[in-house]
Amino acid sequence: MEKIVSLCKRRGFVFPGSEIYGGLAGTWDYGPAGSLLKKNIKDLWWKEMVQIRDDVVGIDTAIMMNPKAWEASGHVESFSDPLVECKICHQRFRADKMEEIKSHEKEHKDQKVEWTEPKTFNLLVKAYLGVVEGEQSEIYLRGEITNGVHVNFKNVVDSTRVKIPFGIAQIGKAFRNEITPGNFTFRSREFEQMEVQYYIKPEKLEGEKWFEYWKKNRMDWYVSLGIKKENLRFRDHADDERAHYAKAATDIEYNSPWGWQEFMGIHHRGDWDLSRHQKFSGQNMSYHDSETGENYIPWDIETSAGVDRSLLFLIIDAYSEENNRTVLKFNPKLAPYKIAVFPLLANKPELVESARKIYNDLRKYFTVAWDDRGNIGKRYYSQDEIGTPWCITVDFESLEDKKITVRDRDTMKQERVAIAELREYFESKLDN
Ligand code: ATP
Numbered sequence: 001m002e003k004i005v006s007l008c009k010r011r012g013f014v015f016p017g018s019e020i021y022g023g024l025a026g027t028w029d030y031g032p033a034g035s036l037l038k039k040n041i042k043d044l045w046w047k048e049m050v051q052i053r054d055d056v057v058g059i060d061t062a063i064m065m066n067p068k069a070w071e072a073s074g075h076v077e078s079f080s081d082p083l084v085e086c087k088i089c090h091q092r093f094r095a096d097k098m099e100e101i102k103s104h105e106k107e108h109k110d111q112k113v114e115w116t117e118p119k120t121f122n123l124l125v126k127a128y129l130g131v132v133e134g135e136q137s138e139i140y141l142r143g144e145i146t147n148g149v150h151v152n153f154k155n156v157v158d159s160t161r162v163k164i165p166f167g168i169a170q171i172g173k174a175f176r177n178e179i180t181p182g183n184f185t186f187r188s189r190e191f192e193q194m195e196v197q198y199y200i201k202p203e204k205l206e207g208e209k210w211f212e213y214w215k216k217n218r219m220d221w222y223v224s225l226g227i228k229k230e231n232l233r234f235r236d237h238a239d240d241e242r243a244h245y246a247k248a249a250t251d252i253e254y255n256s257p258w259g260w261q262e263f264m265g266i267h268h269r270g271d272w273d274l275s276r277h278q279k280f281s282g283q284n285m286s287y288h289d290s291e292t293g294e295n296y297i298p299w300d301i302e303t304s305a306g307v308d309r310s311l312l313f314l315i316i317d318a319y320s321e322e323n324n325r326t327v328l329k330f331n332p333k334l335a336p337y338k339i340a341v342f343p344l345l346a347n348k349p350e351l352v353e354s355a356r357k358i359y360n361d362l363r364k365y366f367t368v369a370w371d372d373r374g375n376i377g378k379r380y381y382s383q384d385e386i387g388t389p390w391c392i393t394v395d396f397e398s399l400e401d402k403k404i405t406v407r408d409r410d411t412m413k414q415e416r417v418a419i420a421e422l423r424e425y426f427e428s429k430l431d432n
Contacts, residue, residue, distance in 0.1 A: 099259070336386060
């Protein structure tokens with residue numbers, strides 16, 4: 001992990017939040033390479049979940065909501081973790097994270113650690129809204145992005161042609177007052193989620209069918225992104241572990257350097273959200289099934305993934321050290337830069353000019369990096385470290401035969417490709 005954290009900072013993936021002021025625990029900033037990677041994850045997710053499906057539409061709801069929405073969803077009452085405090089140093093921990101508790105006890109070596117009784121600690125982050133001092137209203141920054149979807153259920157049904165079963169997808173920021181943020185970006189206080197709320201008929205068999213469907217669908221997606229199968233597994237939640245809204249819940253876990261950890265969750269939320277919003281808002285949230293003539297409150301199968309966790313686990317999974325080089329072997333679709341262009345020598349204007357032209361042409365279609373520093377070996381090393389799948393070198397022969405050398409990140413093989421065919425060449429590689 002130390003190597004990965006250091007690479008992330010050095011090569012512009014992830015920086016500690018507000019670093020020049022000593023940081024702010026649990027916040028992270030994404031640099032030039034990291035923001036591209038994050039965007040690629042979100043774009044691929046959106047394409048898979050919304051663009052190519054007939055039964056899912058997108059939405060983008062406000063982070064700040066009427067606080068009643070959080071009472072209705074049960075977050076004000078139950079969105080909490082059990083907090084315990086070490087009586088020696090007063091550091092606070094989550095009582096349900098036994099490994100963190102044990103490792104803290106070891107830090108005190110010879111002293112016997114005593115803990116306070118667990119108290120429930122609400123994770124919602126509070127904010128104050130309004131311009132008149134003393135008359136501001138207390139609101140919450142959303143603790144999960146789900147609520148904005150449910151409160152718009154009727155708006156979506158009335159404004160589109162969706163019919164049950166259908167889903168509403170959203171990507172956006174969530175905020176939690178985590179007791180112990182840590183393991184780099186894994187547990188942050190500000191993070192992004194990508195979710196689909198999939199509304200179905202309120203029938204047991206439908207629930208089971210769609211729960212299984214989404215489990216498989218999500219697992220297959222992570223595998224298609226290139227995550228090693230042996231590093232992924234399902235873990236069903238025990239009855240006493242499930243969130244207040246869940247009828248059934250499964251996590252997809254990743255075999256991280258600190259053990260198997262939750263990557264994303266699939267939750268059978270039943271009619272919890274819509275029924276509660278109906279009760280608290282007084283608005284009718286039921287769905288009219290035009291085929292059967294029935295009115296009912298649908299059930300919801302949710303898939304909820306963290307963008308930041310996905311990014312972290314994708315980097316960990318892609319990280320490899322071989323033959324004196326460090327390589328991030330991302331699926332090319334995820335790579336921040338698809339191509340890097342180099343003139344063989346930076347002090348030969350004819351090479352630089354030809355390379356610049358290729359760089360500018362390709363940039364219309366792909367994210368492309370430029371490098372003319374040092375020698376070719378160093379440039380390859382540097383691109384391998386940020387996971388660029390293909391490097392192009394323009395040499396003296398290129399000026400004659402109008403071909404350049406493409407070097408492949410993973411095989412390190414080189415091939416000559418006609419400059420005129422480069423766009424199709426890379427498009428077909430990215431389509432694979
Ligand atoms: P944990 O038990 O790890 O705190 P959770 O079960 O509370 O997570 P959910 O509420 O199911 O998480 O959130 C869905 C997804 O959102 C998680 O699988 C994870 O990818 C992401 N997520 C949740 N909390 C955080 C966080 N503090 N930092 C980064 N990502 C998070």
